[in-house]
Amino acid sequence: MKNLVLVVFFLSTISISAQDQYTKGMQKAFGFWQEGNLAEAANMFERISNAEMDNWLPYYYVSSINTILSFGEKDKEKLTQQLTKAQEFLDVAKGISPNNPEILVQQAMIHTAWIAFDGATYGMSLSGKVAALYQKALELAPDNPRVVFSKAEWDMGSAKYFGQDTSPYCKDVERSLELFATFKAASDFHPNWGEDRAKEIAENCN
Template identity: 65%
Template sequence: MKKLILAIILLGITFVNAQDRYSKGMEKAFELWQNQKTIEASNMFERIATAEPDNWLPYYYVAQLNTVTSFGEKDEDKLSKQLEKAKEFLDVAKAISPNNPELLIQEALINTAWIAFDGATYGMTLSPKNAQLYQRAVELAPNNPRVILSKAEWDMGSARYFGKDVTPYCKDVEKALELFATFKSETPFYPTWGKQRAEGILENCGK
């Protein structure tokens, strides 16, 4: 009986230590990202992902970081490597956490990075996919502020492309801001981005 109790205690200590390493690693990765050390941050998230094969979050952040840094990139070879890496890690995250609205948004952002780079080549094929991804995300999580904001941004971009008024989508951005005030997740390091972006969009919305 004593051996069993000791084994349970040791298992508990090991779990706590592993969680502590995970938290410190994630905090360090975010710190690197905040300090514009994107390659180092991506590498840190990758190492955490290797150590946490059942946790979708570090895979998600590798995908997100490589996607965000791809916007504005002019070198096609560099862009391709970043977005292929983003898609590779996103696919793993989706296998770990199917039907995750945050991952659907991330997939749409990867597509958007390709469209932003070369709309003539990628717009026709990826735009319909994005519309489906955002619709699916809304069905899964109608009260997720990032879902509402991301879909509104996509709809605004589409409206501008076709020369239409974006004002009808301002109400969606307003809704997203309201949701940011109440949305909470008990999962550590769950995505929190979007509020400042929504505020900036709303400030100039319809002008």
């Protein structure tokens, strides 16, 4: 009995230690991100993912940062490297957490980065996929503010591209702000972005 107690205590200690390392690592990665050091943040999230192979979050953030860095990138080789890496890490995240609306939004963002780089080449093949991803995410999580806002912003961009009125989607942006006001992330490290951008879009709507 004494040996069993010692084993349980030992395993608990290991678990707590590993969790503590994960927490410190994630905090450090987000610290780099807040400082604007996205490359170092991505590297830190990648190191965490190597130790947390059943946790979708570090994979998601590696994908997210590489996608963010790709918007506005003019060098096709560099953009391809970044978005390929973003896709590879997101594919792992999908395997860990299938039908996750946050991951669906991130997949839509990867496609959008390709479209933003070269709409003539990628718009026709990827635009329908983006719309489908947002629709699926909305069905899975109709009260997730990032899902509601990201879909609205995509719909606005599509309407603008085709010379259509974007104002019908302002109500969706306003709804996302209402959802952001009460949204509680599952943990300190779960996705919690988007409110500032939604406020900016809402101001332009008015």
